[in-house]
Amino acid sequence: MPGDRRAHRRPRRRRLRPGPARGVSARALAADLRRELGGAAVPDGDLRHYGHDATEAHGVHGTPAAVVLPADTAGVAAALRCCDRLGVAVVPRGGGTGLAAGAVPLGGEVVLGLERLTAVRALEPERWRMHVEAGLTTGHVHRLARESGLLFPPDPGAAEQSQIGGNVATNAGGPHAFKYGVTGRWVTGLEAVLASGEVLTVGGPLRKDVAGYDLRSLLVGSEGTLAVITAAWLALTPMPEARLPVAAAFDSVGAGCDAIDAIVASGLTPAILEYLDAGTLEAAGAAFPAALPAPARMLVIAEADGSAAEAARVRSELVEVLGDGALALHAPQARGDVEALWRWRDGVSTAVAAHRGGKMGEDVVVPFERLRDVIAATVEIGARHGLPACSWGHAGDGNVHATLLVRRDDAAELMRAQAAAEDLFAAAVALGGSVSGEHGLGWVKRGQLERQWAPAALDLHEGVKRLFDPHGRLNPGKKLARRDPPPGR
Secondary structure (H helix, E strand, C coil): CCCCHHHHCCCCCCCCCCCHHHCCCCHHHHHHHHHHHHHHHHCCCHHHHHHHCCCCCCCCCCCCEECCCCHHHHHHHHHHHHHHHHHHCEEEEEECCCCCCCCCCCCEEEEEECCCCCCCCEHHHCCCEEEEECCCHHHHHHHHCCCCCCCHHCCCCCCCCEHHHHHHHHHCCCCCCHCCCHHHHHEEEEEEEEECCCCCEEEEECCCCCCCCHHHHHCCCCCCCCCCCEEEEEECCECCCEEEEEEEEEHHHHHHHHHHHHHHCCCCCCCCCEEEEHHHHHHHHHHHHCCCCCCEEEEEEECCCCCCCHHHHHHHHHHHHHHHCCCCEEEECCCCHHHHHHHHHHHHHHHHHHCCCEEEEEECCCCCHHHHHHHHHHHHHHHHHHCCCEEEEEHHHHHEEEEECCCCCHHHHHHHHHHHHHHHHHHEEECEECCCCCCCCCCCCCHHHHHHCCHHHHHHHHHHHHHCCCCCCCCCCCCCCCCCCCCCC
């Protein structure tokens, strides 16, 4: 609870040793799963790919007791029934692009991959919706919508690897969330399988439904701890006719944040409102597709979209607001130049990681008016722990990718980075924010809710988990409200 010293103590770390769960040998477990689902669904050989996700610098990896890759919802249900009968825990896995170790088998669990569930059950462009299975990639969903003249707005990274089920399970965001919202806003119905193997359907091709408790929203963002999402109804919207970005360089964080405040106060609603600080520009600025003035200490990028006339009008107003106090403006209009700007933005994370060989990034979020404070805090916390630090992110949402630069082979630096991350979480909460804006809690942020929630809220969080998964077999150890729950919880 905020203000409670116990909530801000540095939690002790626990390690789970990988190994076959509940005394079931890996060989016997794989044999049982093959009998249930057939040999094609239970690969053997080198399964190391399924022992990690995209979590950087934390060094989190595990060894699955077995991997099962069902071909459909019935296969998912059969796999979960088998594991339930044997008392074996399961880690659901999408594309493995998560940044919180949410899909890592740290206790010898079975990894249940959704990569073969790729059916498009319905594509109804005239009704602005589609029904797709969980293993379809984000990029594929975007293309299906685009080919129908429509848009599925959520755009988290790794579009060709991340899967829609994983995006729903983490309630993934992305740059367009400022105008269009995160993934959950576009999910109207879900099919999921409980730990017992029972198939659950909530919502559907509906625009409105307030008949019961909002189970759909409970499953969105649950990170595989309540049920395994197998399919989703997704809402779509007409594709904007034009997208016109404006990038403005400023000589200080204060000037850049003043410009962001001015955009929000003006009533403009750009599709994207991003920022990059001085450290980020030092690492990635050389490849920017226009000349950046040497004194630039912050870059703000906004994008106008809509009909050609509307996009042009909003772009003109963005130029006016951002131009007041900017060192330079870059406002491309030709399609190739626009694409070059966003290719550069997509490569920022890689460029920053290459600066010292690795990075540890945390996606804290604060009220957008506290953006300047969290940007300064990131640099100060890094310096305090002897590490270069920078940040970039979704300015309009206050969602900051606070990043510590490390050498991957330096164990001491990695330990200091983990300690610095704890300080970043504390700083975000102190500024009225949260420890995660879009990556979720997974394993690396387990227990961090103690920093920002009252005990009653933590109890409710744990009660929801027990209700959906009474034996604790779905993604154990992930998304924990408390690092060390009291006995019986």
